[in-house]
Amino acid sequence: xxxxxxxxxxxxxxxxxxxxxxxxxxxxxxxxxxxxxxxxxxxxxxxxxxxxxxxxxxxxxxxxxxxxxxxxxxxxxxxxxxxxxxxxxxxxxxxxxxxxxxxxxxxxxxxxxxxxxxxxxxxxxxxxxxxxxxxxxxxxxxxxxxxxxxxxxxxxxxxxxxxxxxxxxxxxxxxxxxxxxxxxxxxxxxxxxxxxxxxxxxxxxxxxxxxxxxxxxxxxxxxxxxxxxxxxxxxxxxxxxxxxxxxxxxxxxxxxxxxxxxxxxxxxx
Amino acid sequence: xxxxxxxxxxxxxxxxxxxxxxxxxxxxxxxxxxxxxxxxxxxxxxxxxxxxxxxxxxxxxxxxxxxxxxxxxxxxxxxxxxxxxxxxxxxxxxxxxxxxxxxxxxxxxxxxxxxxxxxxxxxxxxxxxxxxxxxxxxxxxxxxxxxxxxxxxxxxxxxxxxxxxxxxxxxxxxxxxxxxxxxxxxxxxxxxxxxxxxxxxxxxxxxxxxxxxxxxxxxxxxxxxxxxxxxxxxxxxxxxxxxxxxxxxxxxxxxxxxxxxxxxxxxxxxxxxxxxxxxxxxxxxxxxxxxxxxxxxxxxxxxxxxxxxxxxxxxxxxxxxxxxxxxxxxxxxxxxxxxxxxxxxxxxxxxxxxxxxxxxxxxxxxxxxxxxxxxxxxxxxxxxxxxx
Numbered sequence: 001x002x003x004x005x006x007x008x009x010x011x012x013x014x015x016x017x018x019x020x021x022x023x024x025x026x027x028x029x030x031x032x033x034x035x036x037x038x039x040x041x042x043x044x045x046x047x048x049x050x051x052x053x054x055x056x057x058x059x060x061x062x063x064x065x066x067x068x069x070x071x072x073x074x075x076x077x078x079x080x081x082x083x084x085x086x087x088x089x090x091x092x093x094x095x096x097x098x099x100x101x102x103x104x105x106x107x108x109x110x111x112x113x114x115x116x117x118x119x120x121x122x123x124x125x126x127x128x129x130x131x132x133x134x135x136x137x138x139x140x141x142x143x144x145x146x147x148x149x150x151x152x153x154x155x156x157x158x159x160x161x162x163x164x165x166x167x168x169x170x171x172x173x174x175x176x177x178x179x180x181x182x183x184x185x186x187x188x189x190x191x192x193x194x195x196x197x198x199x200x201x202x203x204x205x206x207x208x209x210x211x212x213x214x215x216x217x218x219x220x221x222x223x224x225x226x227x228x229x230x231x232x233x234x235x236x237x238x239x240x241x242x243x244x245x246x247x248x249x250x251x252x253x254x255x256x257x258x259x260x261x262x263x264x265x266x267x268x269x
Numbered sequence: 270x271x272x273x274x275x276x277x278x279x280x281x282x283x284x285x286x287x288x289x290x291x292x293x294x295x296x297x298x299x300x301x302x303x304x305x306x307x308x309x310x311x312x313x314x315x316x317x318x319x320x321x322x323x324x325x326x327x328x329x330x331x332x333x334x335x336x337x338x339x340x341x342x343x344x345x346x347x348x349x350x351x352x353x354x355x356x357x358x359x360x361x362x363x364x365x366x367x368x369x370x371x372x373x374x375x376x377x378x379x380x381x382x383x384x385x386x387x388x389x390x391x392x393x394x395x396x397x398x399x400x401x402x403x404x405x406x407x408x409x410x411x412x413x414x415x416x417x418x419x420x421x422x423x424x425x426x427x428x429x430x431x432x433x434x435x436x437x438x439x440x441x442x443x444x445x446x447x448x449x450x451x452x453x454x455x456x457x458x459x460x461x462x463x464x465x466x467x468x469x470x471x472x473x474x475x476x477x478x479x480x481x482x483x484x485x486x487x488x489x490x491x492x493x494x495x496x497x498x499x500x501x502x503x504x505x506x507x508x509x510x511x512x513x514x515x516x517x518x519x520x521x522x523x524x525x526x527x528x529x530x531x532x533x534x535x536x537x538x539x540x541x542x543x544x545x546x547x548x549x550x551x552x553x554x555x556x557x558x559x560x561x562x563x564x565x566x567x568x569x570x571x572x573x574x575x576x577x578x579x580x581x582x583x584x585x586x587x588x589x590x591x592x593x594x595x596x597x598x599x600x601x602x603x604x605x606x607x608x609x610x611x612x613x614x615x616x617x618x619x620x621x622x623x624x625x626x627x628x629x630x631x632x633x634x635x636x637x638x639x640x641x642x643x644x645x646x647x648x649x650x651x652x653x654x655x656x657x
Contacts, residue, residue: 010372106356107351107353110353111347111367114318114342114345115371116371117370265321
């Protein structure tokens with residue numbers, strides 16, 4: 001019991017420091033500003049723009065097309081979440097790039113490694129810190145969407161919205177976890193960001209490769225695709241296998257990070 | 270408190286440290302003295318559990334550093350070569366963070382942080398971001414993070430490097446004030462630092478501990494170990510035999526290929542080593558003169574390990590690394606048995622040492638003067654201390 005308390009206290013210490021480092025960093029505010037600007041632009045464009053969903057629905061109404069009926073609210077959530085995930089593809093590697101690379105560069109890894117902390121507690125605390133920062137980026141967007149949905153007639157259910165965001169957070173956790181592992185391999189934050197971006201892009205589109213392959217390999221590749229598993233959530237469908245895939249990525253990232261830090265200490269000269 | 274036995278660390282084919290063995294009693298300050306790359310940092314990293322040893326054991330407070338790593342980590346404070354600081358945190362926030370990850374219970378944290386701030390003279394900087402601190406203050410924050418959880422063992426890797434003389438004094442006093450309650454290992458390449466702060470010294474070179482002793486005894490041995498260099502003309506063999514027969518003279522060796530040789534084939538330089546505590550300068554001169562030899566130079570010298578120390582006490586940038594390595598080489602070669610002082614003069618001593626460096630160390634002076642004096646004396650011309 002007491003050891004659990006200690007582990008939790010350690011976790012919170014790492015988590016709070018990590019989160020604080022984001023909020024103390026002007027760089028993180030630049031990221032947040034860019035993210036909010038772009039997602040705000042897409043929000044307006046998808047919903048209200050000349051090619052937007054409302055304009056399309058009006059056009060259909062004028063043509064008298066009522067069959068099949070379109071659910072503007074659900075479509076909007078799905079489209080917008082798709083856009084957010086694409087933005088996240090660029091934002092998340094930048095958020096994860098410094099998690100360990102900075103510690104290695106500053107020498108603070110030596111402090112963490114000689115403190116009574118286990119590697120995976122440090123990794124988990126860092127991951128949660130980065131994830132929390134990403135969630136704060138999403139919060140204003142969530143408010144916009146809630147306002148938009150509450151104006152819908154007939155009233156739109158919020159479950160789709162919440163599931164979609166759950167999916168987005170899971171996706172972010174998976175990407176950050178892998179990005180953290182990449183970050184633990186190098187002293188260079190830029191290199192970490194580029195490698196993470198490449199890795200995530202590959203996992204993003206791997207279902208395209210899967211589509212062109214037949215047999216179990218193709219099917220397997222489709223299952224590990226990030227975008228494919230995310231799309232389920234974004235469309236308001238809760239798929240437990242997608243949940244498992246995302247959580248597996250998170251665990252894999254944590255495990256590899258802990259191993260890589262251990263290996264780093266064992267081999268360094 | 271700290272027991273290290275036969276500790277070795279091998280990177281690929283190169284050994285960083287080899288069979289390092291020493292022990293530190295509770296409350297002691299052990300100084301690790303050696304040139305850069307001698308294995309000080311590696312030894313310290315193994316002690317802190319940051320690196321695993323290739324072979325051998327190290328125990329802190331009875332816990333093996335590898336098998337009981339967590340128990341050891343709770344009991345040590347560690348200042349690495351570069352202080353591990355988060356630039357975006359305030360001094361106080363950082364110390365709170367360290368106290369938390371070192372497992373200080375919530376109730377004691379504020380008190381412990383306050384204590385560390387006070388001890389390291391950081392009270393006025395507590396709300397300043399670490400990134401905005403000067404090098405000296407950063408170093409102090411580094412020491413504060415090593416003591417914030419009040420660990421029984423403190424390991425400091427070059428705690429005074431890069432500080433100005435005033436700060437060096439402060440840090441040394443701080444370290445001294447920590448002794449007693451804490452067992453401390455610190456590494457340095459500055460000899461006066463060791464004599465001023467440490468209760469015991471381990472000299473490490475090329476991965477091996479070549480000597481351990483108290484600084485006083487070390488100094489005493491060194492001060493007592495003197496010799497003479499003569500340049501004589503005439504029957505060299507006769508002179509050698511007569512000089513060797515003198516009471517107090519241990520060995521007489523010709524110096525081959527002398528740097529400052531006069532070029533005269535009939536002249537020869539001789540090196541005499543003396544029995545500790547004797548100084549038969551008068552007799553030596555008398556023997557030379559009575560044997561009908563010409564005496565062209567007579568100069569008192571010290572053993573080479575002291576020269577090594579002199580090199581160490583001078584500013585780091587003034588040291589030619591190759592010279593120092595060579596000097597260390599000689600210093601370590603001389604001890605074929607378990608390398609404990611006293612040191613004897615041996616035959617492999619060569620004359621690539623500038624004779625003007627043969628001045629004694631004055632360990633009882635303040636650090637500023639100490640270091641400046643060391644560098645000044647290195648420039649001084651040779652000054653025979655005894656007239657023939």
